Amino acid sequence: MSANTFINDNFLLENKFAEELYHNYSKNQPIIDYHNHLNPQFIAEDKIFDNTTQVWINGDHYKWRAMRTLGINEQFVTGNGSDKDKFLNWGKTVPYTMRNPLYHWTHLELARYFDIYDLLNEKSAEKIYIETSEKINSPAYSTQNLLKKVNAELVCTTEDPIDSLEFHKKLAQNPIGTKMSTAFRPDKAILISNDGYNAYVDTLGEVSGIAIETYTDLRAALRKRIEFFNENGCKLSDHGLDQIYFENFTENEVSAIFKKKRENGELSPEEALKFQSAVLLFLSETYHEFGWVQQFHLGALRNNNARMHRILGPDTGWDSIGDYPQAQKLSSFLNALDSKDKLSKTIIYNLNPADNEVMATMIGNFNDGSVRGKVQFGSGWWFLDQKDGMTKQLNALSNMGLISCFVGMLTDSRSFLSFPRHEYFRRILCNLLGDEIKRGELPNDMEWIGKLVSDISYNNAKEYFKF
Structure with a gap:
């Protein structure tokens, strides 16, 4: 490889300060990929x-x-x-x-x-x-060797509550060098208006061993699955929602809404929002009890092309950025949990870049000094995990919070070849800081700024998740 090769040692690094930060403080840090959609069976079987x-x-x-x-x-x-x-x-x-x-x-x-x-x-x-x-x-x-090639210390996949965790159990019994974990993704139990909701609840009942006839039964089943995931090493949850739900409700209302759905009744949008709010709060309070980190990926407008969705199904490339209102409901939701002292460590990801400053300021409202970086503004996600999107996220977080507490990058990918996205992020981070050193906006203090880079690349995530 020559210095003129497109992907060379100093790709994206525009000056000597950026080069020093990347090569001395970031490049060789292990990878903690705390959110992805890799297939654990492929890893367990070393496909x-x-x-x-x-x-x-x-x-x-x-x-x-x-x-x-x-x-x-x-x-x-x-x-x-x-x-x-x-x-x-x-x-x-x-x-x-x-x-x-x-x-x-x-x-x-x-x-x-x-x-x-x-x-x-x-x-x-x-x-x-x-x-x-x-x-x-x-x-x-093989899949396991692909993880070793990139120095992946930890890989956390994403599973539904009905998953048996069969392959995570196999990986726990036969460690592979890369530590494996999972995230609990219960969206299908929340989104009551989705097609197939009752069939899903039936399956959840079978898996949990609880006949789900009432809302109380649903909560018991979800709690039982959280206990099961926790016993198998799970330390975090994940939600992919258009926005946080927060509507006022009573337990009687939610019970009646669930009963109506189980009897195949038609729910109004208001009823669905009340139910979704109740389940989301219940889950988040339970995560706090178990000491989990909770993640919220907000703002995707999914399955826009109805014809192609019918032909190919979800997650096949027909989603886009949504323009949902985020601030008020998110504030009310976090406040409801915080007021009971039941707010877990929380990472909030937005898909609409117009919400960057909303998220960067929202996290500061609930960082109460109990945990370093307790509430996080998550990395550039999906359509934003590119140079411009990452830079804007880093700038918003820096301007309105503490970038020094940031837990860094993840792949959010289904591909075993996607881990250089961590390198991409690290180079962008180091170039951003190196450029400001060059311009005199930051001091030429490589020891301190190098520590900041090492922390964002690796140390903060290691301390935050405590796998």
């Missing part, structure tokens, strides 16, 4: 993929959206095209992704996993497909 498409393109809705935009037929995106043809079409797409984070991620991933520094394009795609697939289809590139 070896047949080719690069299976690990790199399948399941990656970021790439799918780009390919569709370029006019690639769905056959070569999620359809029945061969794995090789899908890769070749991705290679054709890559040059057109310039200024999209996919261009940076793609070449970082080729470099870090495969030691390939050539640009991926239509001409190079076949050669790169052959070279990467030969490596992927070998024990050295």
Whole structure:
């Protein structure tokens, strides 16, 4: 690799201060990936993929959206095209992704996993497909070894309350070097207006061993599953919601709403919001009891394309940023928990960048001195986990809070090749600080600012989550 190679040692590092911060204080820190959607079965069974498409393109809705935009037929995106043809079409797409984070991620991933520094394009795609697939289809590139390659100290996947945690149990019995954990994701038990809600509740009842006929039964079943997750090493929850729900309700109202739903009655929007508010508060109070961290990913407008959702289902690339009001309900929700001294460590992620300053100031209202960085403004997420989005999040947090307490980056990914996103974030962080040192806006105090970088890269997350 030459200094002129696109992905070189000082990629995104624009001056000597940024270089020193990254190479001396951040680069070699282990990775704590405290939120992702990796398949724990693949990790427990140390899966070896047949080719690069299976690990790199399948399941990656970021790439799918780009390919569709370029006019690639769905056959070569999620359809029945061969794995090789899908890769070749991705290679054709890559040059057109310039200024999209996919261009940076793609070449970082080729470099870090495969030691390939050539640009991926239509001409190079076949050669790169052959070279990467030969490596992927070998024990050295099994899922467990892919985690070791990036120095992943901890990986926390995301599971539904009905999950058996079978593969997490296997991983606990047979440790792999990378510590594994899970996050409890009970959205399907909250979103009462969703199709299939009653069928889901039936399954939750079977799994928990509680016949769920009443709202009291539902709470008992959810608590039992929290206990089960806790016994199996879970230390955090996660919610993917359009916004925080907070409506005034009585227990009698919520019980009647749940009974109406179980009898297949039609709920009004107001009834649904009351129910969702009640369950969310119950869950959050229970998380506090167990000492969990709670995460809220807010602001996605999902499944916009009804036709393609019918054909392909959710999580296939038809979501966007929503413009939901966030501040008032979020404030009321956090205040209700705090007033009972039942507010857990909390991380709030927004998807709409217009809400950056709302979130950056909201966390300060509930950082009460009991825990360092108790309430966090989460890293740039989904459409915002790119250079501009990360920089804006870091600036908002710095201006209105303490960036020094920030727990840093995560992948939020389904791909085993996505971990260079941590490197991407770290380089952006170091360049931001290095640029301000160069301009005289920060002192040339490498020992202190280097400590800040190390903390954000690794130490803060290690202390915050206490896995």
